[in-house]
Amino acid sequence: MQDHIVVLTGAGISAESGLSTFRDNGGLWEQHSIYDVATPEAFARNQELVLRFYNERRRQLQSAQPNQAHQLLAELENTYRVTVVTQNVDDLHERGGSSQVIHLHGELTKARSTRDPGLVYDIGYRDIEPGDTCERGAQLRPHIVWFGEEVPMLEEAAEVVRTADHLLIVGTSLQVYPAAGLVYEVGDGVPITVIDPGAPASVSRARVIRKGACEGVAEWVQS
Numbered sequence: 001m002q003d004h005i006v007v008l009t010g011a012g013i014s015a016e017s018g019l020s021t022f023r024d025n026g027g028l029w030e031q032h033s034i035y036d037v038a039t040p041e042a043f044a045r046n047q048e049l050v051l052r053f054y055n056e057r058r059r060q061l062q063s064a065q066p067n068q069a070h071q072l073l074a075e076l077e078n079t080y081r082v083t084v085v086t087q088n089v090d091d092l093h094e095r096g097g098s099s100q101v102i103h104l105h106g107e108l109t110k111a112r113s114t115r116d117p118g119l120v121y122d123i124g125y126r127d128i129e130p131g132d133t134c135e136r137g138a139q140l141r142p143h144i145v146w147f148g149e150e151v152p153m154l155e156e157a158a159e160v161v162r163t164a165d166h167l168l169i170v171g172t173s174l175q176v177y178p179a180a181g182l183v184y185e186v187g188d189g190v191p192i193t194v195i196d197p198g199a200p201a202s203v204s205r206a207r208v209i210r211k212g213a214c215e216g217v218a219e220w221v222q223s
C-alpha cells in the first residue's frame, strides 16, 4: 500500500508564480482591508468593489504559471498517494498536474448563486459583473469562503489529514482558522515537514526547511 502524503499549502507556494501572499510586505491584506473585500457584509455593502477585487485576482491568475513546487508535488503521485489540501483559491496545483486537490477556501475560477449556494459555475478567468445571474435570476458571487463564512470542506480535509503517513506544510502562516487547526488532526508520530522561509514556529516536532517553496520542495523530495 503506497504511503499517503498530505500537503497543506498556503499563499507562499504561489509566491514564486508571482501571486502576492496575504500578510507579507506588499501582501494583499496591506492593500485591501479584509472587511472591505472578503466578508459577506462587504459584498452586501459594496458589491462592485468586491467583484472588482476578485476580477483583478482572476486576471492576475490567468497570466501566472505553476512553479517547480507545484510540479514536483504533482510528480510525487507517481510514487505515493498524494492529497493537496490548500487554502489557495488559485488553480496552480491543478495546472501543475495534481489530481487530488481540496480547496478549503474556494476557487477563483468558479462562481455561485447568491440565492442557491448549490448552483456553482465554472467561469474560467472571466469577470463577474453586477447583473450576472444564475439560472434562477440571482446575482452571481465568487465561489470563495469569506471571513465569517463556514468552511464546507473542513471535515473532508480533516479526514484526509488523519490518514496521512507524512504531513508536508508549504507556505502558510497558519493564522487563519479553522484551516490552521488541521495540523492537530495528524496521527501521533507521523512525520511533519514545514517548508517556509519565514516558517511559523507553531508546528511542534516538525522538521523545518527555511527555504522558498521551489528549492524547499526539491530538497525534501531528494531527502
Ligand SMILES: CC(C)NC(=O)[C@H](Cc1c[nH]c2ccccc12)NC(=O)[C@H](CCCC/N=C(/NCCC(=O)O)S[C@H]1O[C@H](COP(=O)(O)OP(=O)(O)OC[C@H]2O[C@@H](n3cnc4c(N)ncnc43)[C@H](O)[C@@H]2O)[C@@H](O)[C@H]1O)NC(=O)OCc1ccccc1
Residues within 6 Å of the ligand: 009, 010, 011, 012, 013, 015, 016, 021, 022, 023, 024, 027, 038, 087, 088, 089, 105, 106, 144, 145, 146, 147, 148, 149, 150, 151, 170, 171, 172, 173, 174, 175, 176, 177, 178, 179, 195, 196, 197, 198, 199, 200, 211, 212, 213, 214
Ligand atoms: C484572520 C484570522 C485570525 N481570522 C480567522 O481565522 C477567522 C475567524 C476565526 C474563526 N476561528 C478562529 C479562531 C481563532 C481566531 C480567529 C478565528 N476565520 C474565519 O472567518 C473562517 C473562514 C476563514 C477563510 C477566509 N478566506 C480566506 N481565503 C478566501 C478569500 C480570499 O482568498 O480572498 S483566508 C485566506 O487568508 C489565509 C492567508 O494565509 P496564508 O495562505 O498562510 O498566507 P500568508 O500571507 O498569511 O502567509 C504566507 C506564508 O508563506 C510564506 N512564504 C512567503 N514566500 C514564500 C515562498 N517563496 N515559499 C514558501 N513560503 C513562502 C510566508 O513566510 C508565510 O508564512 C489563507 O487561508 C487564505 O485562503 N470562517 C469561520 O470561522 O466561520 C465561522 C462559521 C462556522 C460555522 C458556520 C458559519 C460560520
